[in-house]
Amino acid sequence: MTIGLSFLLGLLASSVSYFMLGLWWPVAVVVGLFAWLAFGLLDVKMDSTFTLLGGLLLIFCVSLSAMVFRASDQLSGLQYVDTQAVDGTEFRYPVPLLGNARYGEAIYKANGCAACHTQQVTHESVVLDVKALAGEKNHAAVQEAISRFYKVTGREASGGAALGLPVGEWETVVNGANAADASKARNFLSIAGASVDVQVRFRGEDLTQHDLQNPRGRGWGKRRSVAQDYLFAEPPMLGSVRIGPDLANVGARLSREVLMRILLNPKIVRKYSKMPQHRFLFEKVGEDEKGQHIIHDGENTFKPTKDAEALVDYLLSLKSANYPLPEAPINQPYTSSMPKPVSAPAEAADAAKAGNSGK
Amino acid sequence: MSSKPKEGEAKQDPREAVDRSCRGPVLFLAFSAVAWLLVYSLFALLAGVKVHASGMMADSAWLTYGRIHPASQLALQFGFLVQLGLAVSAWILSHRGKTVLVDGGYLIFGGMLWNAGVTLGFLGILAGNASGLEGLQMPGKVLPLLFFGFALVGLSLVQTNNRRTDEEMSPAQWFLFAATLWLPWVLGGSYLLIHFFHAKGVVANIVDWWFIQNFAKVYLTFVGLGTLFHFLSALSGRQLVGRGYAQFAFWMLLLFGSVGGVSPGAPVPAWLPALSTVTAVFYFFGVIAAWVSLKRTINGASAVNDADSLAYNLMRLAALLFISISVVNVIFAFPGPGSAAEFTTYGPAMELLFNFGFVGLTLIAALYHIFPRLVGMDFSPKMTRVQTAAIVLGLFGATLPTALGGLMSGDAVLGSGVYFASLGDIFLLAGSLILFLNFFGAILFAVKSCDCLASFCGTGKTKEASA
Numbered sequence: 001m002t003i004g005l006s007f008l009l010g011l012l013a014s015s016v017s018y019f020m021l022g023l024w025w026p027v028a029v030v031v032g033l034f035a036w037l038a039f040g041l042l043d044v045k046m047d048s049t050f051t052l053l054g055g056l057l058l059i060f061c062v063s064l065s066a067m068v069f070r071a072s073d074q075l076s077g078l079q080y081v082d083t084q085a086v087d088g089t090e091f092r093y094p095v096p097l098l099g100n101a102r103y104g105e106a107i108y109k110a111n112g113c114a115a116c117h118t119q120q121v122t123h124e125s126v127v128l129d130v131k132a133l134a135g136e137k138n139h140a141a142v143q144e145a146i147s148r149f150y151k152v153t154g155r156e157a158s159g160g161a162a163l164g165l166p167v168g169e170w171e172t173v174v175n176g177a178n179a180a181d182a183s184k185a186r187n188f189l190s191i192a193g194a195s196v197d198v199q200v201r202f203r204g205e206d207l208t209q210h211d212l213q214n215p216r217g218r219g220w221g222k223r224r225s226v227a228q229d230y231l232f233a234e235p236p237m238l239g240s241v242r243i244g245p246d247l248a249n250v251g252a253r254l255s256r257e258v259l260m261r262i263l264l265n266p267k268i269v270r271k272y273s274k275m276p277q278h279r280f281l282f283e284k285v286g287e288d289e290k291g292q293h294i295i296h297d298g299e300n301t302f303k304p305t306k307d308a309e310a311l312v313d314y315l316l317s318l319k320s321a322n323y324p325l326p327e328a329p330i331n332q333p334y335t336s337s338m339p340k341p342v343s344a345p346a347e348a349a350d351a352a353k354a355g356n357s358g359k
Numbered sequence: 360m361s362s363k364p365k366e367g368e369a370k371q372d373p374r375e376a377v378d379r380s381c382r383g384p385v386l387f388l389a390f391s392a393v394a395w396l397l398v399y400s401l402f403a404l405l406a407g408v409k410v411h412a413s414g415m416m417a418d419s420a421w422l423t424y425g426r427i428h429p430a431s432q433l434a435l436q437f438g439f440l441v442q443l444g445l446a447v448s449a450w451i452l453s454h455r456g457k458t459v460l461v462d463g464g465y466l467i468f469g470g471m472l473w474n475a476g477v478t479l480g481f482l483g484i485l486a487g488n489a490s491g492l493e494g495l496q497m498p499g500k501v502l503p504l505l506f507f508g509f510a511l512v513g514l515s516l517v518q519t520n521n522r523r524t525d526e527e528m529s530p531a532q533w534f535l536f537a538a539t540l541w542l543p544w545v546l547g548g549s550y551l552l553i554h555f556f557h558a559k560g561v562v563a564n565i566v567d568w569w570f571i572q573n574f575a576k577v578y579l580t581f582v583g584l585g586t587l588f589h590f591l592s593a594l595s596g597r598q599l600v601g602r603g604y605a606q607f608a609f610w611m612l613l614l615f616g617s618v619g620g621v622s623p624g625a626p627v628p629a630w631l632p633a634l635s636t637v638t639a640v641f642y643f644f645g646v647i648a649a650w651v652s653l654k655r656t657i658n659g660a661s662a663v664n665d666a667d668s669l670a671y672n673l674m675r676l677a678a679l680l681f682i683s684i685s686v687v688n689v690i691f692a693f694p695g696p697g698s699a700a701e702f703t704t705y706g707p708a709m710e711l712l713f714n715f716g717f718v719g720l721t722l723i724a725a726l727y728h729i730f731p732r733l734v735g736m737d738f739s740p741k742m743t744r745v746q747t748a749a750i751v752l753g754l755f756g757a758t759l760p761t762a763l764g765g766l767m768s769g770d771a772v773l774g775s776g777v778y779f780a781s782l783g784d785i786f787l788l789a790g791s792l793i794l795f796l797n798f799f800g801a802i803l804f805a806v807k808s809c810d811c812l813a814s815f816c817g818t819g820k821t822k823e824a825s826a
Contacts, residue, residue: 005607005648012641016614020634039606046606047528049521049536055610056537060544063573063617067634068552071565074628078560110487112425118702122624218771225626227561235553235563237491240622242702242770243410266413274410274773276424277417 003040010036020066075227083323093323096232097314104314107281107307109237116275118239119248121221121321123204128182130173130189131197131334132165138193139167145192146173153181170197170334199334206246208331221249221321222330229320244275249321257293259312260304265297281308373457374732380459381450382733384466384515386802388446389726391474393791393798395438398481400791402431403757404784410777421485429496430484436574437497437505438477440714441542442470443722444582445512448535450729451589452516455532456523462515469511476504492553492563494571499554506547513539530605530652534585537613538578545573561627572620575714576642577613583718584608584649586725587678591653594671594728595660601652608652611645622701623694632694639692646685653678666737673724673747680716684709703765704776712758723750723794730798734805742797749790756783 014032017023023031038044044051083093097105108114134142143165150157155174165171174185182198189196201213202223209217225248230236254262258269264282266273282302285294295302304312324330409415409424416422445466453460460466480497483489488498495502516539520532528536549570552558558566592599599605619635619642621627662671687709691697700706731737757780764776 002603005603009607009610012611012614020618045527046533046609047526049517049528052528052533052536053540056540056613059610059613059617060541062614063569064548067569067618067631068562068566071628071631072558072562075560075562109489109491110426111420111423112429112484112489114491114493115425115428120624120626122698122701124698224624227626227628229626230560230564233560235491235558235567236561238561238564238626240493240702241704241707243704243773245771274413276409276413278423279417280420280423 006036006040009039010034016062016066021062078228078231081228081325083325085323093325094229094231094320095317097317100310100313101317102314104310104312104317105234107311108314111278113247114237114239116239116241116243117245117247118242119236119246119318120225120238121206121223121246121248123202123207123224125203126179127176127201127203128179129175129199129201129334130177130182130185131170131199132173132189133170133195133197134165134167134193136167139165141192142189142194145188145194149173149185149188153177153184155181176201197334199332200329201331213331218245219253220246223321223324223328225321226325226328228325228327247315247318249319251316251319252322254315256312256316259315260293260308261295263304263308263311264295264302268295268297278308281305281311374454377453377457377459378732380463381453384460384463384470385446385450385729386733387467388442388449388470388512389730390798390802391470392439392443392446392722393795395434395442395477396791397788397795399431399434399439400753400784400788402427402434404781404788406431407777407781407784410773411781420487426485426487426489429489430481433477433480433484433497435711436714437473437480440579440582440718440722441509442473443726444538444579444718445470445509445516447586447722447725447729448539448582449512449516449519450725450733451531451586452519452523452535455529455589456520456525458519458522458524460515461518461522465511465515469508469513469515472504472508472511474508476501476508479504490553492567494567494574495549495553499550502546502550502554506543506550509543509546513543529588530599530602530609531585531589533605533609534581534588537609538581538585541573541581542578545570545578564625565621565627565631568620569618573617575710576616576620579714579718580612580616583677583681583721584612586721587653587674587681590670590674590721590725590728591657591678594662594664594667594674595657596663597656597660599652600655604648604652608645608649611648612642615639615642615645623697624701636692636694636697639689643685643689646682650678650682666731667728669743669747670724670727673720673727673751676751677717677721677724680712680720684713684717688713699769700766702770703768704773705762705765708758708762708765712754712762716754716758720751720754723747730801734801736801736805738797738801742793746790746793746797749786749793751790753783753786753788753790756780756786758783 010032012032013035014028017031018025018028046052080092080094082090084090132142132146146165147157149155155177173189174181177185186196186198203214203217204224205216205218206220206224207214207217208219208222209215229248230238250259261268262273262275263278265277265279266275267277279302282295282304285301285303287301289301289303291303293304295304405422406424406428409422409427420426449460449466476497480501483498483501484496489496490499497505517536520528520536523532549566552566553563588599588605615638619638621631621635623632625632657675662668691700691705691709727738727743760776760779760783762776764773768776
């Protein structure tokens with residue numbers, strides 16, 4: 001091998017050991033020098049099986065530790081976290097599969113639903129909106145800070161702040177900024193003495209649709225999926241191809257009746273669906289059969305089997321992308337525009353009373 | 360390849376002795392591979408038809424799309440590619456080393472275990488015992504069977520390589536030797552991590568991606584490149600140019616092919632997709648180095664022997680596919696284009712084009728060269744031309760429209776690409792059926808009409824039955 005190629009190889013060996021394996025830098029340099037010397041100056045001929053075997057074993061260990069063990073170390077400590085449902089009730093997340101759902105997961109696995117459906121919601125970008133509130137005293141300084149922000153970032157002046165910041169009212173300074181710009185805005189404004197309110201928004205095709213903020217959203221989840229969501233999945237069936245919609249949050253979107261119909265014959269629900277029919281999960285019954293979830297597909301009458309019930313139980317349990325997590329919050333409105341907490345005035349009144357009685 | 364007749368075998372052409380030692384084991388593995396190719400193309404067509412006619416066979420759980428699709432992938436990867444790769448590796452390692460194949464019986468026994476493993480895995484997926492992981496769809500219980508089957512075959516190949524008569528190892532030998540060791544390691548490692556240590560949550564998926572990446576980017580690529588390094592120089596009658604480039608490519612592809620393969624939005628720590636992008640870029644440098652070496656070797660050359668011109672041209676096509684898919688892959692490794700293609704039918708189509716178009720075609724071309732030397736008679740030339748055309752056309756028909764359709768229509772939509780894909784699948788089925796008949800017929804004919812396989816006649820029949 002020429003001296004140039006071997007130097008490149010040595011450089012790579014040292015950067016791999018430093019960046020990927022996280023070795024102490026002098027060790028990484030020695031590794032690189034060793035690789036350079038071995039291939040360039042000493043000219044390893046690669047004629048012995050021993051050289052090959054040694055190199056192969058070394059790289060196998062590097063590969064296993066750089067990708068699998070490092071990830072496993074990081075993820076093995078995942079525990080329950082607290083989150084809250086839409087109605088505000090707090091609970092521990094994730095919830096283990098209950099009742100039939102565990103068996104339904106096995107049905108999902110056996111029939112290869114993951115061949116066409118993913119269970120991972122992604123987001124494409126994070127944007128930030130910044131609002132500012134200035135009092136009479138610092139109004140001029142804040143105005144100055146805002147125009148400096150527009151100049152520095154080269155943004156078009158937007159929102160109410162462009163027309164002139166009203167005193168004592170929240171006004172939008174920038175919409176849809178990236179993290180760097182938003183932090184500039186926050187720094188400039190807070191140095192000038194304004195109150196600053198930042199809203200974080202996630203955008204992406206998979207997330208909830210919003211006419212202005214996320215026009216192309218398909219509503220498959222309120223936030224992206226993270227490792228925490230799959231703590232109890234055996235195994236997580238993430239899928240890599242979407243021939244059908246994502247199912248990470250399907251339990252929050254569809255009802256039991258609709259899911260049953262889709263499983264029996266998707267064309268009942270969507271005319272041009274390509275999804276295969278799963279008649280083997282149902283049994284034919286007579287016209288006059290009574291009971292829950294009896295489905296007529298136009299010709300025959302079907303009753304779901306135990307497997308179909310369990311599969312639907314499992315699908316209904318998939319609601320992961322609904323709940324906020326510390327590492328994956330859902331879109332939060334401005335705190336300044338939220339209604340004041342109800343308890344606060346009462347407490348204030350109590351405090352005032354207590355103060356009065358104390359006097 | 361300079362052939363110096365050895366003193367011990369002065370009376371005979373040494374190559375003939377080598378071929379005689381390879382005959383049974385290599386033909387057994389190659390025949391099983393061709394049979395699995397037929398199974399694959401049948402099930403791939405069936406899976407495609409299921410997409411058009413969603414009500415067809417809806418009463419049978421065995422034949423639902425979610426089962427026949429992964430089963431067909433298993434037949435392609437573990438049934439066809441790995442077995443034909445082993446057959447061709449065995450032949451090249453013994454010819455390059457100018458030594459007889461050591462312990463050919465291990466090859467046959469190991470091949471039987473491997474076939475049993477693939478069959479059980481295939482039936483297991485159809486019966487609903489799939490593991491739910493994408494790269495290792497077969498039930499976990501068959502993995503030890505596959506591991507020991509491969510290890511037995513590998514034992515014979517490693518010994519053959521150790522008894523080579525030239526001390527020097529050529530690039531083809533490095534690549535095939537490395538591939539032979541690598542697959543059992545990653546297979547065993549994934550089995551232990553997933554089914555023995557019960558990797559929890561997404562760690563199981565990370566191990567699975569690690570296996571997929573190592574299987575395609577290291578194992579299959581090394582088998583394909585090793586075969587190309589041997590045959591492109593042997594068939595064009597030239598020495599391989601650029602040993603240093605091949606050496607550089609070897610280590611680069613190994614180091615950076617063995618890490619990565621995590622898609623941009625995956626629900627795992629963010630450094631994993633970032634690392635995958637980095638390794639994909641460095642991997643590409645290895646690809647360029649390998650390409651430079653191959654390109655310089657065959658620049659302007661044509662096959663020395665007219666009989667080999669089909670095999671030679673097919674390998675050139677495979678090499679061209681290798682470099683062009685690698686260029687496209689490195690572009691799509693970046694998060695921008697990567698997220699646009701993520702979850703669409705682009706991904707699996709390109710994977711198929713790489714596995715089958717690069718590795719599969721290389722191995723089929725190698726089979727065209729090897730087969731007449733082992734059996735003593737050639738494939739029917741007319742059928743061979745038809746089957747090659749059908750397989751190449753079918754492959755492009757099954758992959759390119761699906762890949763383009765996936766890019767254009769995005770995810771969660773199935774564009775009109777699938778209609779073309781089914782047309783491609785029909786061609787592929789026709790091609791692999793003709794290849795199977797060709798193979799089977801030539802062997803039957805050889806057994807009946809000439810003495811070429813006389814010594815091998817008795818065992819030959821049982822092998823065909825078991826395959």
